[in-house]
Amino acid sequence: MKVYLVGGAVRDKLLKRTIKECDYVVVGSTPSELISLGYQQVGNDFPVFLHPITKDEYALARTERKSGQGYTGFICDFTPTVTLEEDLVRRDLTVNAMAEDENGNIIDPFNGKADLDNKLLRHVSDAFSEDPLRILRVARFAARYHYLGFSIAAETMLLMQEMVAQGEINTLTKERIWLEIEKSLEDGAINVFTDVLAEINALPIILPPLTNHWSAQHSQQLAMLLTNLDGENQQLIAFCLWLKEIKPTEIKALSESLRLPNNYIDALNLFTTFYPTFKRNLATEEQVLALFNQADVWRRPERLNLFIETFSVLSKEHAAFAKKLKNAAKKATMVDVQVIIKQGFKGAEIKQQLDIARHTAIAEEFA
Template sequence: MQIYLVGGAVRDKLLGVATQDRDWVVVGSHPDQLKAMGYQQVGADFPVFLHPVSKEEYALARTERKTGSGYQGFTVDFDSSVTLAEDLARRDLTINAMAEDEQGQLIDPFNGQADLNKRILRHVSPAFREDPLRVLRIARFAARFHHLGFSIAEDTQHLLTAMAESGELTDLVTERVWTEMARALTETTPSEFFKVLKRVNALKTIFPELDRLFGVPQTMRWHPEVDTGIHSLKALDWARSNSDDLEVLLATLCHDLGKGLTAQDVLPSHRGHEQLGANLLPGIAKRMKWPTNPAQLAESVARYHTLCHTLPELRPATILGLLKNLNAFRQPARVEQFALACAADFYGRSGFEQFNYPQRDLLITCASACAAVQAKPFVAQGLIGKAIGEAMDLARIEVLSQLKRTWR
């Protein structure tokens, strides 16, 4: 039995970056032997074992053969005769197909280290195309390593395009698509994930509502970058540079989806895009099986982001209505998330980096001031039921009126 460190841990060690996790491959063994050594078996498709002490994952060396469509259409062989080279050959990219033995020696049958040095993302073999999920995985690696100068090899990009145009992306398990997209949103340059998918004609299948934003013009005065798709990705990257909150990142990405529905004869104006986008999102969230909280924030940001932009001009009652629609007094963190996504919308415009966006802090201040108005004093006055809430609203409107006087 031989044990090798494999995949991302080897790659990241050579890159000199922090390793997210460590995976191991066991060659020349079988499940009963590992169980006898105290390893705990997990995984239904093929044996993966947790080390009895470190709890790191150890997988038996295996080969995979395409026998059907989609992500699960594979026959897996984990016989003890499977070699390390055979196991590495089934991996996606050359930079992920390296191993290190117990003496620290590098095993690199597909020249992954050379591609690492050249900053190239290159597929290992033609078998790459057997798993359509790899289109999303490569896009995600492009987002992770874009800041280090990585690019996708030309032949790999052609292969990704062929896979996207084959129609097999429609067979992907929805939950796995969301997992890849969620991870991509928190990579260093999340926009690159969507740019790659757009470039290889996969975005129209994975996220058609985002895909149709590209080429849709906006008023140059407010959007010097003009293209709505470009703006959405610029906003996303600004949000990522200021937060790793998945809910904020998804909401930022989706804030202008309604502009994809604007009638051609009124462009570049997009009056009413807020409601159009917000009305789209429940259906998108259901289809793509987004978790509840990210979906709810995305809908709120789409519906109300322009109210935040015009906050200084709003009446106190309108500001209170916005806070209540955000559920600010039960979920105070939601206000900060919303305000950050709105700031990302503002700063995701060419040349707007030099300007200030005070609305973010002003909205948070409004929420805090209104939250300080409590029910107890009104109960002490003898009010009951709806009268308490009405009195609290009046008091909050007065608080907001006083706040607004300080903004002038």
Template sequence: MQIYLVGGAVRDELLSRPVIDRDYVVVGASVEQMLSLGYTQVGKDFPVFLHPHSKAEYALARMERKQGQGYGGFICDFSPDITLEQDLYRRDLTINAIAKDENGTLVDPYHGLQDIAQRRLKHVSPAFSEDPLRVLRVARFAARYDYLGFTIAKETQQLMADMVANGELATLTKERIWLEIDKSLSDGCVAIFSDELNKLGALPIVLPMLKHWSIEHAAELAKNIAVLSKQSDNFKLISFSLWLSTCSLSSLDNIEQTLKAPNKYAQSVRDFCQHKALLSDSNLNAQSVLDMLNKLDIWRRPERFDIFCQTASAAQINPVCITQIQQAALHACAIKPQGIISQGFKGSDIKHQLNLARFKALEQSLEA
């Protein structure tokens, strides 16, 4: 039984990047042996185990044989006689097919070290084309490591383009696609991610609302995301809104289902696309601002307004106007229903008088 650190942990160590997850492959072991050592089995399609103390993932070395179309339908062989080289052969890119043994010795049967040195993303074998999710995955790696000078090898890019042309992406579930989108958002490189998919003809399939993607929008997006702090809780949310900020409202209908975007992502981008035009109005008026605040439901959900303003600031849309609206909103939010009720108003009159008072507060603030 031999244990090797594999995949992203080895790759990122070699690239002097932070290592977040450590995955291990176990050669020469059986399911029964792993269980007897106290590991907990979590994999259904193939045996993956959690270490009894560190809870890191340990997978038995395996080979895969494709059956059917798409990313599913693989038959796995995880018998104890599967070698490390056979396990690494099924991986997507050579830079992800490097292993490190318990003594720190690197095992590199497919020349991943050479491709790291040459800053090249290259597939390990023709089996790459059996999983269409790899089109998105490699585009994401190209975006993530662009700052290091990595590019996709021509032969790999051709394989990816062929997979797109053959309709393989249609076999991917929306959930799997969203996971790759979410990871790209975390990286802060969705502009390059989009460019790579666009080169392959995959962008209209993955994100049909971005069918009019342009190099200009990519450059603007990259610049605007760069001003955001990755430590912010709203980094991905704002990045997503900026990414789809050129889309029509109708194209964003029901993206909770069409993209499997979380509700807060879908709402934030629709909020921004619906109301950003107000920020270009050189003559703000109280009624238009009140209408926006009501639609954003700032009275009960102030975070929606905050996200809208943060997105607008990152997009560098009329900062003076944003400040004016934020200050006016503070005055309007200071008007509480209790104050109206204390004046003796009842029923539907409360809402009417509340709107009037908030309108007056906005008007006074905007005219100041």
């Protein structure tokens, strides 16, 4: 039995990037042997085990044979005779098809190190085309390593374009599409991810509402905005900036096609509704109050704060306008409904007086 560090950990170690997780391949072993050594098997059809102490993933070396459509239609062979090279050849990119033995020696049968040096993302073999999920993974890697100057090899771009034309990408589940998008948002270059999909004609399939709004100019503008992001709301803000040109009426279809989390839906609904209203840094008291009401700043101030934080990223002028929104919100939320009630107003009159008082507070900033 031999154990090798494989995949992303080897790649990122060579790139001198922080290694987030370590995956290992075990050659010449069986499930029963690993279980006897204390490893915990995860999944019955997939030979992956958790180390008894580190909880790192250890997978038996395996080969795969296409048996159906999509990224799940494979038959695995993980007998002890499967070699390390047979395991590595089934991987997506050459930079992900390297291994390291226990002595630190790099096993690189597909010249992944050379592609790392040349900053190229290249598919290992024609078996790449059997798994449509790899299209999104390559787009994500292009986004992740864009800051290092990486690009996708021309032959890999052509192969992905052919896969899209053949319809394999249509078999991807909503959950997997969103997962790859979310990871690209986290990596901070969702514009590069989108550029790749646009170039291989996958954007109308993966993100139809974005198709008519995406352009090289939009991509460049977004890239500049993303460099200014920081903090815990970074992904949500990037998401809203990415899709700021779509219409609020398109969000329902988008959320259904991707099964977006509620916080992403709420943030995008608010931003796409009011960004067109305020993008020229002009507003009436009524428009500002409409924003406050839809954000429900009275009970959920964090929703308006996210809008303000996102709007501020657009430019210095927008940041100044957002500051006025923040000041107006602070004053409007200080209006005390109990004071109105004590003045003798009842029923619908309370709501009317409350709106008047809030208008007055907003006018101090926007009159």
